[in-house]
Amino acid sequence: MHGHSHAHAHGSSTRAFAAITLINLAYTALEAGYGFATDSLALLSDALHNFGDVLGLGLAWGAAALARRRPTERHTYGWRRATLLSPLANATLLIAFSGALTWEAVRRLGAPPQIPGMPVIVVAAIGIVVNLGAAWFVRDGHANDLNRRGAFLHLVADAAVSLAAVLAGVGMLTLGWSWLDPVTALLVGVVVAAGAFALLRDSFNATMDAVPDSVDRAAVQAFLAAQPGVSAVHHLHIWALGSDEIAMTAHLVRGDSDGHDAFLAGVVHALDQRFGIQHPTLQIEHGATCRQDAHGDAVQHHH
Known part of the structure; x- marks a missing residue:
């Protein structure tokens, strides 16, 4: 039996992510220039x-769009996994960029060049407005929607980083402290690298089919083992299908109990409600023909 509970993104959510992604991209180009x-x-x-x-925002936007693509004969799960592979590439790229910037900042600390303070203040101040405006754009529902919450927190953090750049510009303009420029860059580089390493770890674990952080595998095993008539649980595997969907397979040894259909329907519903597992596949075994393999899982013999 298979449990389905698809979380399709609403059109308004897609438009919100599209708008703030494009606004931020335009500002990033201006700031880099x-x-x-x-x-x-x-x-x-x-x-x-x-x-x-x-x-990251582009991924959230892409995830909302990819969720609408139907599975095909060849891609039976659809294209959800692209949302796990993209962060892996993005994290690698960000680490490389932040490493290059950090190296240049350290090199400049010895003899920092004179930087005009006013352009730094003006451009970074625009960044505060852009990021806080974008955060306001996705504020609705951010307490319940993980996608929106992640975007909201990132945008507020970006506003704080832009504020640091404004303060560096003020220091350079009023006090002539040219060393503030490489020091600010160094601090931001560390922040970017730390976030990128965390993203790299999480996305690598997801692509290697690790149990998602939001799910306690031992708790799921205990829950399944405590169900009526279940004497053993084998072959329990939990993995992410995409950025917001979790799949699971398990073999349940249930002896000669009756009412398997009603039992499965109840367990599937509970797995979704309690653990956020929307795609469980459960196999019922009677236990008489099962033995343990080298990994402690069940092997069923068919005669």
């Missing part, structure tokens, strides 16, 4: 940080 023009690492590092979030 001014960063190169003024030779400001603070602006370039903030542009990198924003670019990382544009990639």
Whole structure:
């Protein structure tokens, strides 16, 4: 028996992600352009940080669009897994960029060049407005929608990073502290690298079919083992189908109990409600012909 509970993205959610992705992309291009023009690492590092979030927002947008693609004869799960592979590539790219920026910032600390403070202040101030405006755009439902919550928190954090760049610009303009530019870039580079490493770890685990962080495998096993008539649970596998869908397979040894259809319907519903597992596949075994294999899983013999 198979349980289905698809979480299709609403059109308004798709439009919200599309709008803030494009707005942030336009601002990132503007900030990078001014960063190169003024030779400001603070602006370039903030542009990198924003670019990382544009990639993340683009994924959220893409996930909403990909969820509508129907499975095919060849791609029976559809295209959900693309939302797990893209973060892996994006995290690798961000780590490489932040490494290059950090290296340049450290190199500049010895003899920081003179950076015009006013362009840094103006461009970074625009960033605060853009990011807070975009956060306001996705504020509705961010407490319940993980996709929106992630976007909301990232955008607020971006506004804080832009504020740091503004303060660096003020320091350079009023006090002549040219070292503030590479120091700000260094701090942002560390923030970007830390976030990228976390994303790399999570996306690598997801592509290797690890149990999602939101699911406690031991709790699922205990729940299944405690169901009426179940004497053993084998072959329990839990993995992410995409960024917001979880699949599971399990063999349940249930002796000669009756009412398997009603039993399966109840368990499938409970797995979705309690653990957020929307795609469980459960196999019922009577136990007489099962033995343990080398991994402690059940092997069923067919005569």
